[in-house]
Amino acid sequence: MAKEQYVSLYKQYSKTIKKHCSELLNKFRDEAFESLCNSDFYVHSEEKNAINLQPAYDSDFGLNFNRVDINADPYKIFRCDVPNINSYLCFVVNDKYYQNTDQKVKLPNGVVVSSLNTISETNPDLVIPYLFKNMDWKNNPTQAFNVTFAQDGLFIYVPKNTEMEMPIQVVNFMYGNSDIMAVSHNVIVLEEGAKLKLLVCDHTSNDSQYLANRVTEIFVGKNASYEHYKVENTHNKMTNISNVLVNQGDNSKLLTNLITLHNGYTQNNIKIDINGENSETVVCGLAIGDKQQTINNYTLIDHARPKSNSQQMFKYILDDQSKGTFTGKILVQKQSQKTVAFQTCRTILLSKDAHIKAKPQLEIYADDVKCSHGNTIGQLDDTAMFYLRSRGISEKEAKLLLMYAFVHDVLENITVEALKDRVKMLVEKRLRGDLSKCSGCIICK
């Protein structure tokens, strides 16, 4: 649908949308809609070579304004197969949160894992200090689109000094026989000294055209530690537009690791506001693309306080006609002395038609900082290749070993061992050219 159709869609259905949602979720809906009307659908309009996402929205997608339940229990029909992972599992099917009623594991006292829509109705005081606080929909049409249409999502709250040993695993599951769009909004809050690891798995049920626009607002309090893993393992007709918007406090630790094994069109916007001193931030990602896949990563690390450390590392392996972009901006504000900020993006192009556009941007207003960026684009190292082959390893196997070595350091940035093993296995399968879907995925059965 063209922009005008989304505009008239909202005008026609805004009452219905609001009827099913909490006051909090509706609060800025009309305002965001105004922004959307005034925008031109670009993903980040402040950028000169903004990516036009309109083609992604083109299909005649269905949206579930009336909040109709799917006629199945996602916990029964789908197993995201990470063996030996002991996690607290929850599902967002399309854009609707499904509470796990058969949860064997108990959450620590005070930890909340809930539907955002439900909790903002039953316990608004818990949500109000955070909801929409990291957003900038006036300048970002995908965020404006999200606030306009989002009716639900995941809400996680970890209270002060509570350490969640067990990771929470959320499966974003696209389900339905027609072309479907899911617009969801997640809020994750870690109070002072809290600890959480979140694993986000993106999956699809069948070969319909899907589009997801998901915003995740994350608040990492003073001395808190948060790890965010996303593994995209879907199909070529899936468009995934994701905004991960983080606010970090003093002495906090953040790790985000976004892994695209298989998808059609991926747009990751990662914005980290470092609003605390002595905080540590690691932002990394791995993209493996072939056929006509596109994987775009846009990062903005805003060092607003002194003495913090950020590191970014992105790796791309692109084959066939696949495309990737990396736009990584480091902003060091005037008061943020003693900042350390590094960024690397490395790409291997396996075919002549594969395409990468890498663009580092450093904006530094403080004078006592250490910052660097590096980009490399190339093919596999011929001398290493020959060395391996001279030991009897076939060309194919040598290529695989080198590709695997290339992505190795991104995978080492996974601290959940069971997940690391699983992702390593999936990456190896993917690099071998096998379908990389989880064995639990319905489409493979």
Place this chain on the structure above:
Amino acid sequence: MLIIRDLHANINGKEILRGINLTVNAGEIHAIMGPNGSGKSTLASVLVGNPAFEVTQGEVLFYGKNLLELSPEDRSRAGLFLSFQYPVEIPGVSMVNFMRAAVNEHRKYNNQEPLSASEFLKMMREKKEIVELDSKLANRSVNEGFSGGEKKRNEIFQMAMLNPKLSILDETDSGLDIDALRIVANGVNKLKNDDNASIVITHYQRLLDYIVPDFVHILYKGRIVKTAGKELALVLEEKGYDWIKQEIEE
């Protein structure tokens, strides 16, 4: 085992080898010496199939097979091994994975079952001792951060793992102190038997005190210009290469 006849090879259109003839039989050790730029390393590279070099003429038979037709991996599987002058660092590929892949490809080629994890690790342990290779090195990435001496020991360790018929040691002594040289040479000698053979490429007599050759060949301007017993190396050590050059020019 190995028969080289009238071998010519180019790199970037420049002829480096200009008609090499050499026969190596099982149980023999051949030393190849010669001044810088004479083509010693090129000969080693061409034999193992480095794609940077182009063979323009001649033939190489390895156990009667046309070696030049084989891919580098098949040459290795057939029993050829090069100890690199400059071993390559490969960050992210662990020594264990590298060697397991190599050993199992060799076994597959010989119609053997792949080794189990415990069998393989046992083999690694045994072979490491031959070159006194630190256990920690085996857990690291291939050659990454290894010292010069460790890299060369690692080459001989790989040789021990793959048990080649013909090993070519390309300036394995360069960059080694006396202790490391002795360890490396001892490793090579331990692996020596009546069924295999070695070609030792070196500048100096020093290595040949430890690895005693049956034949010494002098390579000059892409040809073997002189062949004699081990005493030739001593003459070279004493007199240098000038007298050879003079002899040729005359």
